[in-house]
Amino acid sequence: MALTKAEERTLESIVVPSDDDPDMPEFPPDDPHWPSTPTIKISVPGFSQVFLKDESVNPTGTHKDRMAWEMVVTYRQLLMAKRRGRIKKLPQMSIITSGSAANAIQSMLRKYGLPNLKALVDHRMDSGVKKALQRIGCEIFETDLSRKVLHKDDILRLTNNEGGIDITSDKSLQPFNVFYDWMSYDIINQNASYVFVPYGTGHLYENIVNTALKEEKASFHDRRFRGDPDTIRRCNFMGATTNNPNTRADKLYSPYLPFVHFDTGWIRMAIENGYIGSKSNALAVQERYFDIALGIAKKNGVGCEPSGIAGLALMIQMKSQLPRKSKMLIVNTGKTKYAAP
DSSP, X not given: OOOOHHHHHHHHHOOOOOSSOTTSOOOSTTSOOSSSSOEEEEOOTTOSOXXXXXXXXXXXXXXXXXXXXXXXXXXXXXXXXXXXXXXXXXXXXXXXXXXXXXXXXXXXXXXXXXOOOEEEEETXXXXXXXXXXXXXXXXXXXXXXXSSOOOHHHHHHHTTOTTSEETTTOGGGOOTTTTTHHHHHHHHTTOOSEEEEEOSSSHHHHHHHHHHHHHHHOSSOOTTOOSOXXXXXXXXXXXXXXXXXXXXXXXXXXXXXXXXXXXXXHHHHHHHTTSSOTTOEEEEOOHHHHHHHHHHHHHTXXXXXXXXXXXXXXXXXXXXXXXXXXXXXXXXOBOXXXXXX
């Protein structure tokens, strides 16, 4: 089935210079460069080498912009499938969201004239956030996300999108190993002793650790790898999460968020085989440390929200257990910027 003229223009506009060539990066699409976000040294009392990977400079303020770009790349494949007659029309995507992912994805879809995103949100979501998502074209559907785990078919049904694509969970697209691959190389190339990462869905943490495992075991390294395999074996990858339903880090908590999976068996095996540091784990952050982390971030001129700076909060919580002179890397996933009314 032929593409419409508008679809042909959209297809031509989605340019992917390369998947792994650091001299031909793909993100951000308007001005591709790598690294696309900075890593800066920050001052944290009691530590001499603390660096911060700052994703707040992305278009909508968070690392979710990288995921959004991969959704556009997915639509590029779908457009080519439609051109070849494999599908009759472009499907819509559905996602469970607390706001930042839908904001980033819909902003990118809108830019390329692609089908609007169907966003499933908790019925208690702030009305201002819902209105902000609707302003940019999101189709909003509400439910009580605390009642039970929602799987792919549930999500598609609740968003009136049967036959569509659930990007919350559907691995048929195989996106989870490419959402944050360039970012993961930025991180492991820093050769840190500890890496502290916000842990909500777990996608980012898993991308980083899987990239580290890949390069630690590789005979031939990815072109983006500039790190040291020996350092990876000693590096402790720390996921910062919360089990507090009233947490300020609202992007990190949902009692029934589907497909949140910290696979202790998987991480334990990686540790036992000597692939990563022995203290690697995902730990809950106590609320008071978010305030301390936000204060330190502000003094260092870092834009963030509690969820985004959770890694620093965990580092401060673990202060007495950490070597003060070793290199620490904090991943700041940023602060969501919604379009003005």
